[in-house]
Amino acid sequence: MGKMECVVSSVVAVLVVVVVDTVSMTHAASTHSSTDHSQVVAEADALRNSGWWIWANQPGSTNHCNWVGIYCNEGGHVTKISLQDYQGNLPLTLGELSKLNLSSFPSLNFLILSGTGLNGSILDQIHSLTKLIFHLDLSDNQLTGPIPHQIGTLTELTYLNLSWNELTGAIPSSLGRLTKLTHLSLYYNQLNDSIPHQIGTLTELTYLNLSWNELTGAIPSSLGRLTKLTHLSLYYNQLNDSIPHQIGSLTKLIHLDLSANQLTGPIPHQIGSLTKLIHLDLSDNQLTGPIPHQIGSLTKLIHLDLSNNQLNGSIPYQIGTLTELTFIEFYKRKVQPESMATKKNGDLFSIWDYDGRIAFEDIFLATEDFDIRYCIGVGGYGSVYRAQLPNGKVVAPAYLRSFENEVQMLEEILHRNIAKLHGYCLHNRCMFLIYMYMERGSLYCMLSNEVEAVELDWVKRVNIVKHMANALSYMHHDCTPPIIHRDISSNNILLDSKLEGFVSDFGTARLLDPDSSNQTLVAGTYGYIAPEFAYTMVVTEKCDVYSFGVVALETMIGKHPGELITSLLSSLCQDLMLRDVLDSRLSLPEDLQVAINVVFVVLLALKCIHSNLQSRPTMQQISYKLLGNIPFPKSPFYAISLYELKNQDM
Numbered sequence: 001m002g003k004m005e006c007v008v009s010s011v012v013a014v015l016v017v018v019v020v021d022t023v024s025m026t027h028a029a030s031t032h033s034s035t036d037h038s039q040v041v042a043e044a045d046a047l048r049n050s051g052w053w054i055w056a057n058q059p060g061s062t063n064h065c066n067w068v069g070i071y072c073n074e075g076g077h078v079t080k081i082s083l084q085d086y087q088g089n090l091p092l093t094l095g096e097l098s099k100l101n102l103s104s105f106p107s108l109n110f111l112i113l114s115g116t117g118l119n120g121s122i123l124d125q126i127h128s129l130t131k132l133i134f135h136l137d138l139s140d141n142q143l144t145g146p147i148p149h150q151i152g153t154l155t156e157l158t159y160l161n162l163s164w165n166e167l168t169g170a171i172p173s174s175l176g177r178l179t180k181l182t183h184l185s186l187y188y189n190q191l192n193d194s195i196p197h198q199i200g201t202l203t204e205l206t207y208l209n210l211s212w213n214e215l216t217g218a219i220p221s222s223l224g225r226l227t228k229l230t231h232l233s234l235y236y237n238q239l240n241d242s243i244p245h246q247i248g249s250l251t252k253l254i255h256l257d258l259s260a261n262q263l264t265g266p267i268p269h270q271i272g273s274l275t276k277l278i279h280l281d282l283s284d285n286q287l288t289g290p291i292p293h294q295i296g297s298l299t300k301l302i303h304l305d306l307s308n309n310q311l312n313g314s315i316p317y318q319i320g321t322l323t324e325l326t327f328i329e330f331y332k333r334k335v336q337p338e339s340m341a342t343k344k345n346g347d348l349f350s351i352w353d354y355d356g357r358i359a360f361e362d363i364f365l366a367t368e369d370f371d372i373r374y375c376i377g378v379g380g381y382g383s384v385y386r387a388q389l390p391n392g393k394v395v396a397p398a399y400l401r402s403f404e405n406e407v408q409m410l411e412e413i414l415h416r417n418i419a420k421l422h423g424y425c426l427h428n429r430c431m432f433l434i435y436m437y438m439e440r441g442s443l444y445c446m447l448s449n450e451v452e453a454v455e456l457d458w459v460k461r462v463n464i465v466k467h468m469a470n471a472l473s474y475m476h477h478d479c480t481p482p483i484i485h486r487d488i489s490s491n492n493i494l495l496d497s498k499l500e501g502f503v504s505d506f507g508t509a510r511l512l513d514p515d516s517s518n519q520t521l522v523a524g525t526y527g528y529i530a531p532e533f534a535y536t537m538v539v540t541e542k543c544d545v546y547s548f549g550v551v552a553l554e555t556m557i558g559k560h561p562g563e564l565i566t567s568l569l570s571s572l573c574q575d576l577m578l579r580d581v582l583d584s585r586l587s588l589p590e591d592l593q594v595a596i597n598v599v600f601v602v603l604l605a606l607k608c609i610h611s612n613l614q615s616r617p618t619m620q621q622i623s624y625k626l627l628g629n630i631p632f633p634k635s636p637f638y639a640i641s642l643y644e645l646k647n648q649d650m
Ligand SMILES: *[C@@H]1O[C@H](CO)[C@@H](O)[C@H](O)[C@H]1NC(C)=O
Pocket: 093, 094, 095, 096, 119, 120
């Protein structure tokens, strides 16, 4: 017994050494044995010989196990190559995958080279991948050529991610041999032909994403065997035929997206078995028949999109019991394929992100079929109505002349100071958008009303200018591609009950697409249009900056600056004093900080209406300046002239 105890404690001692001293163990590894030694040297050489600068220029360290992205076992053999977490200043552009001799790493389990600028074909390398590899991520590169059928030899693979490449050809049926796979991501490639039915043998799969390819044919019914799947995405392919009813076996599914294909036939009622579904998108297909009432069993559903199909019959009342639902769409025109869009003849209705209870009939009832009595304003694109809904909420539907731009844009933009769109309808009887209702109407209206103008004191006016600046800075600098509003005017700045400002009316806004920026129609409101537009007919962000300047000035002087702008642009403003142009319905600011802010807003406004667009600041600069420490004016308030402000630096 005593002897046994002794053996046990020495094992413990050895373990302690290993734990404490892994680093020196890996350093020492090269002295282990001669075969091992030459193998370790070969691994280091293979890394160096790749010519990939990230390893070629490793400072100092002779031990490759310490290099960026290299992980070794205790014997000094590379088990993992991962440049995923590389945090360098330069993007990695490694070039050809074949530069790294992968046969040199017999212990490699993980190969993670996503987003490293790899190119070339996987075919050149597949032979040198060891059977031991179980995690292969070459996603987000520029790999070309096919997925070689030899991939079927990597039978230990559990994770395979080749998405975001330029891979072509068919998905090899040999993938069916990778029976340990739990994740398979091949989306965003140019894979064609049909999905091999062998995919049904990958019964460990939990995640399968083949979206954005050119896959054709039917969805194999064998998919029904992948009962561990939680995520299945096949959207944006050319899959046809009907949805196999076997889909009902995938009872663990949380996310199912088959949208933007050419699927026909009915929605199988078996879909009602997928009770864990949170996201169900079957939109943009050619599905026919009724919406199965079994959808009412999907009690966890948050997102349901069946739009752009040829479904008929009524919407099953069971859908009304889906309490989690925050997004629902039955009819909606999408922008992804043109042919789909033109199929439907304008029978679209969509409401989202409200409380899910507004119905299109409610809007008609509440406005008595858009009776003029409910009209609260006329915008650049149409009329705005006030609708009090049965649940007590108030929304502002706008009956439109042209609105497609507005919808597309507003769907994507989300900003505290941009009027929020709750839904829209395009139907042969109507065309409207549903906005959050703005109790106080437009800035223009408030400034024109003698009583309300006084309520809009200096602090509130400065704040409204800040809100506008934030919204425009977001549109110009945080949206990709940037969005130019094109029609900023005091009419399009709406105020809520707290007099917070919101930018609205995107009727004329278009995405700033470099190719289309020269093809602009006349846009904007007279008096707010940047002067260069008249002769260039090109709208840039700087046009919005100009219009912003006019509105900011208008907010401070209480009316459209009109002629004042002409005098400001010339040198005629030499003896125009700030105190004389500020809105005389308010007394001059008494609080020092308020006065400083007012002066600064006028200064910024003058910079924005500069006739030379290059001299105008960007909306981002303006919004930063307004957020930061506002500089002290150079002269006492009463002695500040507009000329001085115009020539002062921001
Ligand atoms: C791979 O990229 C490198 C540099 O980025 C380039 O020199 C080489 O020609 C490319 N090779 C292929 C096969 O595209």
